[in-house]
Amino acid sequence: MGTGRVWYVMGTSVILTLPNGENKQYNVKSDYKFTVNGSPATVFDLKPGMVVAAEKIVEEPTVEFATNARVVGQTPGSQYTAPASAAPAGALTPAKAPAAPPAKLPKTGSPVPLASLLGLLFVGGSFVIRKFRRQ
Numbered sequence: 859m860g861t862g863r864v865w866y867v868m869g870t871s872v873i874l875t876l877p878n879g880e881n882k883q884y885n886v887k888s889d890y891k892f893t894v895n896g897s898p899a900t901v902f903d904l905k906p907g908m909v910v911a912a913e914k915i916v917e918e919p920t921v922e923f924a925t926n927a928r929v930v931g932q933t934p935g936s937q938y939t940a941p942a943s944a945a946p947a948g949a950l951t952p953a954k955a956p957a958a959p960p961a962k963l964p965k966t967g968s969p970v971p972l973a974s975l976l977g978l979l980f981v982g983g984s985f986v987i988r989k990f991r992r993q
Contacts, residue, residue, distance in 0.1 A: 861911045867904045874910070 862874030865881055873883045892899045893911040904910065 861909065864904050864906050864908045864910060866906060867901065870901050872901060872904060 860876065862876045862882075864872065865875045866873040870888055871883060871885050873881055875881050886901050888901060890901055890912070892901070892904065894903070894908050899910070
């Protein structure tokens with residue numbers, strides 16, 4: 859962030875007048891530390907006219923890889939079968955094949971949508987017939 863003079867402060871929003879004369883607004887976290895006259899201060903300690911110094915500390919995320927991880931298992935529906943002589947001691951046996959779907963699927967629909975569609979068609983037809991009768 860740099861240095862500047864506090865022009866306005868409200869809650870965690872601070873407007874600083876930078877050394878080049880530009881006003882810039884910052885929304886800072888409540889635990890952000892400023893330096894005022896060599897002593898630390900929070901955003902709630904700031905008052906208009908104070909000269910503050912602030913430093914933005916950026917921490918890069920770290921990524922760690924585990925090299926000793928073992929994945930055990932098999933994907934669903936896998937059809938791999940290893941020969942009995944080729945399987946090492948303690949190896950996993952392949953998963954059973956998934957069960958076949960039932961011969962008859964359950965009834966999930968109803969005739970209500972068809973009845974409402976027919977009702978809509980009849981109402982539309984009555985409007986068409988009424989229009990032609992009045993002519």
